[in-house]
Amino acid sequence: MTALDENAVAPRDTGHEDYLRVLEAIQTGALQLLAGFPQQPSALRFQVGEVTVEAEWQATAPAPTPATTAAVPVESVAAPDSPALGAVVRAPSVGVFYRCPEPGADPFVEVGDRVQAGQQIAIVEAMKLMIPVTAQTGGVVTGILKEDNEPVQFDEPLFSYSPE
Template identity: 40%
Template sequence: MDIKEIQNLIKFVAKSGASEVKLEMDDIKITIRTGSDADVTYVSQAAPMQMAPAQQAAPAPAAPAVNEAPAAPAPAASNDKYVTVKSPIIGTFYRKASPEKPAFVEVGDSIKEGDTLCIIEAMKLFNEIESEVSGTIVKVLIDDSSPVEFDQPLFLVDPS
């Protein structure tokens, strides 16, 4: 399977509305998961071949790079004086400890080092994300119950 076939498969799955597609052939396993705004493609190969690893390595980094590139410069360019709190892990972002409880922080709240900002669920473990800076929450950059990637911006904090 070459790059064009994989790209066409990704486009087909995205247009079809399917949430997950798994394809297993002799020496290749492909899983494509769609959700929110991002397509995630996993390609693994059982037996390494001379040309195939270079071809298979290209689609996986290309898809996340396209999705992350527009998000990162926008907050940084207009908000240079703010500190960006980023996700330390991959998982699901939650602003509240449970649906009936209030959010850990809201825009305008003053925070100090060690305050819990949110929870990120990863593999059924709920990880409290604590602030490493003191200041005021300026902006929440992600919606509640959304998937997050490693190093994805979550909050903007004014340290002054």
Template identity: 40%
Template sequence: MTSGRAEHNGVLEDLCDHAAQLISAADARLLKLSIRAGDTAVELEWSPATAASTAAPPGVLAVPAQPVPAEAVQAEAVHATATELESLHYLRAEMVGTFYSAPEPGAEPFIGVGDEVQAGQQVAILEVMKLMTPVEADRPGRVVDVLVTDGTPVEYGATLVALDISPQACRNAG
């Protein structure tokens, strides 16, 4: 059950990464993003004025959606408006390693959901061959989600932490 859950989370993370690449490569305005991990589905809704004239960006493979069984559509569906997506910033792994959310086993995590962070503030550790490298926020914001479980191996570029960088979230964090 645990390996199935980890695989499910990996699929969801991959979907989010690919959706973020698609969104950043497209020059049209995105209205809605819906992601499901059970039997995999991604739905992007563009503004009507640009939907007809917008082709898939170079390097992006457009794949027709496959039907998703009703039992796969669960509470894990993610919906976000374009404004919410624009205010999110992801801290990514700058190297391959093991992600640690706290300075040592049993200690309080560096950050939690809802915490405000400053640019340069340590938010995690990446360990490679017993070398502990701090992961620091590259801009101020409010932690929306810690996307990696403590002790999980990560690859270069993996999304680690989601920050809300909207002016409202950064009012006290900047």
């Protein structure tokens, strides 16, 4: 056996790499497209090469009319981005909220943690697509508004924070 034979690299499975590249392209495109919508679409279809991914979301229930709304003291409800709640980080998609990078791991952040702009602080899973939730600006986490593994709606507040 020569030195060249010992250092030879096994041939790569290019089909597998191509598949991963296509999935990455779909994920990147989906995140960019969803970020550009003023509200969550009801359906989305991507096609990259021969791979097609389709996703549909149930329409969110319409807001209740004033006649069917129960009386709630104003002090007990804080409007999003209100002084009582502070700034919020919102869900980028309909899906399932995860505070940890994987089961059994420590959460990305806890109340009181200082975060930087762009730092990943959670995950929303939609159709097996893991969408990172990131801090828009630097600040301190003041509240975690959803439980781990809880379903969330598009644009729903997930964290409150005090921006710096």
